[in-house]
Amino acid sequence: MKIKRIETAYELAKEQYAELGVDTDAVLEKMKEVVISLHCWQTDDVGGFETPDASLSGGGIQATGNYPGKANSIEQMRQDLGKVMELLPGKQRLNLHATYGEFFGKKVDRDEISVENFQGWIDWAKEQKTGLDFNGTYFSHPKADSGFTLSSKNEGIRQFWVEHMKRCREIGAEMGKQLGTPCVHNTWIPDGMKDVPIDRNGYRALLKKSLDEGYEKEVSKDYLKDAMESKLFGIGAESMTVGSHDFYLGYAIKNNKLICLDNGHFHPTEQVGDKISACLQFVDEALLHITRPVRWDSDHVVTLNEEVQLIASEIARNNFFNRVNIGLDFFDASINRIGAYVTGTRAAQKAFLIALLEPTKKLLEWEENEHYFERLALLEELKAKPFGAVWDYFCLLNDVPAGENYIQEVQQYEKTVLSKR
Ligand SMILES: C[C@H](O)[C@H](O)[C@@H](O)C(=O)CO
Numbered sequence: 001m002k003i004k005r006i007e008t009a010y011e012l013a014k015e016q017y018a019e020l021g022v023d024t025d026a027v028l029e030k031m032k033e034v035v036i037s038l039h040c041w042q043t044d045d046v047g048g049f050e051t052p053d054a055s056l057s058g059g060g061i062q063a064t065g066n067y068p069g070k071a072n073s074i075e076q077m078r079q080d081l082g083k084v085m086e087l088l089p090g091k092q093r094l095n096l097h098a099t100y101g102e103f104f105g106k107k108v109d110r111d112e113i114s115v116e117n118f119q120g121w122i123d124w125a126k127e128q129k130t131g132l133d134f135n136g137t138y139f140s141h142p143k144a145d146s147g148f149t150l151s152s153k154n155e156g157i158r159q160f161w162v163e164h165m166k167r168c169r170e171i172g173a174e175m176g177k178q179l180g181t182p183c184v185h186n187t188w189i190p191d192g193m194k195d196v197p198i199d200r201n202g203y204r205a206l207l208k209k210s211l212d213e214g215y216e217k218e219v220s221k222d223y224l225k226d227a228m229e230s231k232l233f234g235i236g237a238e239s240m241t242v243g244s245h246d247f248y249l250g251y252a253i254k255n256n257k258l259i260c261l262d263n264g265h266f267h268p269t270e271q272v273g274d275k276i277s278a279c280l281q282f283v284d285e286a287l288l289h290i291t292r293p294v295r296w297d298s299d300h301v302v303t304l305n306e307e308v309q310l311i312a313s314e315i316a317r318n319n320f321f322n323r324v325n326i327g328l329d330f331f332d333a334s335i336n337r338i339g340a341y342v343t344g345t346r347a348a349q350k351a352f353l354i355a356l357l358e359p360t361k362k363l364l365e366w367e368e369n370e371h372y373f374e375r376l377a378l379l380e381e382l383k384a385k386p387f388g389a390v391w392d393y394f395c396l397l398n399d400v401p402a403g404e405n406y407i408q409e410v411q412q413y414e415k416t417v418l419s420k421r
């Protein structure tokens with residue numbers, strides 16, 4: 001795309017938005033506050049590197065597809081992440097799962113992991129000048145095969161996972177300390193039942209007990225922020241999920257924790273965008289897993305759809321950028337994974353840009369004066385405004401390919417790197 005054309009289109013767009021009272025230069029400055037935490041697991045189909053042939057199993061989640069070029073080692077993953085970051089405007093962090101440590105060819109079980117397994121990532125993040133986030137991994141493990149981890153009635157299994165959680169928090173805290181930016185430590189467990197359980201209460205009481213034990217050690221929020229991710233149901237756990245939204249929201253409010261909202265984890269008619277302002281009345285911060293559920297929690301690549309737009313708009317309208325930690329959660333193994341990553345992340349970023357380009361003050365004024373037709377009409381007209389010209393200029397300012405130009409870069413990377421794996 002020609003630089004001159006991008007600049008000219010931006011100037012015209014700037015005028016159009018200015019007529020609505022929107023300062024596009026200020027919006028581009030504000031985009032610096034939109035920091036997206038890249039989920040490392042799109043590069044390798046949630047496999048991890050505990051063993052050379054590690055792959056996703058259990059947990060009620062599934063990566064489908066077999067497109068060539070998956071990252072098979074930490075080196076390959078870092079190379080891929082480097083490419084992804086090269087093609088994204090703005091600022092990012094990296095979100096790791098506990099199975100992505102450096103295990104030096106040894107068997108290091110989940111209750112044995114320590115900072116030394118992640119020091120390499122911390123050093124990498126220092127070089128990249130980026131922050132790290134962290135997740136315990138409560139699936140793809142024989143001790144998760146029963147369908148229960150932190151809520152297990154087998155005390156040995158429950159204690160094993162509590163120890164995993166404690167270690168994840170230690171690792172996360174060290175990441176936050178060394179990198180000078182708090183690590184968001186997220187806990188998602190697959191625990192639940194295929195068929196109707198008798199003892200929902202018993203499992204939930206055990207989960208509460210495990211969380212109390214796992215969180216026992218106080219850690220400064222300057223280093224670590226604990227989040228919990230609920231879910232409606234998973235494959236094989238259709239009748240009851242122990243860590244439901246009610247459960248974690250209650251726990252988060254009572255214990256000053258973060259609530260993680262994954263938009264694939266609710267009934268299809270519920271909107272995470274609607275939940276943000278509800279939750280933030282009672283918790284200080286939230287974590288998002290932005291995804292695209294297609295008929296179920298399928299974790300398709302994020303696209304610029306209404307659901308994602310509402311999430312972004314709610315954050316922008318209320319300036320919640322310092323209270324909502326933005327993460328992604330998708331893993332498509334059926335297409336070029338780097339392309340999937342870049343397309344999905346850019347879609348989320350575009351939603352934030354569109355949100356910031358909204359003349360919110362005007363809309364609010366109409367709303368408060370019950371001028372609902374005017375509100376509706378302007379919201380509709382905004383959809384036809386030239387946000388694409390502002391997006392391309394944002395890419396230009398950030399020295400990354402504008403518009404569709406990144407497609408050929410991904411193709412080239414496939415040719416020179418991915419196809420050789
Ligand atoms: C791999 C992730 O931790 C996982 O997708 C989790 O966040 C989730 O959303 C499970 O459905």
Ligand SMILES: [Mn+2]
Nearest residue numbers: 229262289329
């Ligand atoms: Mn998730």
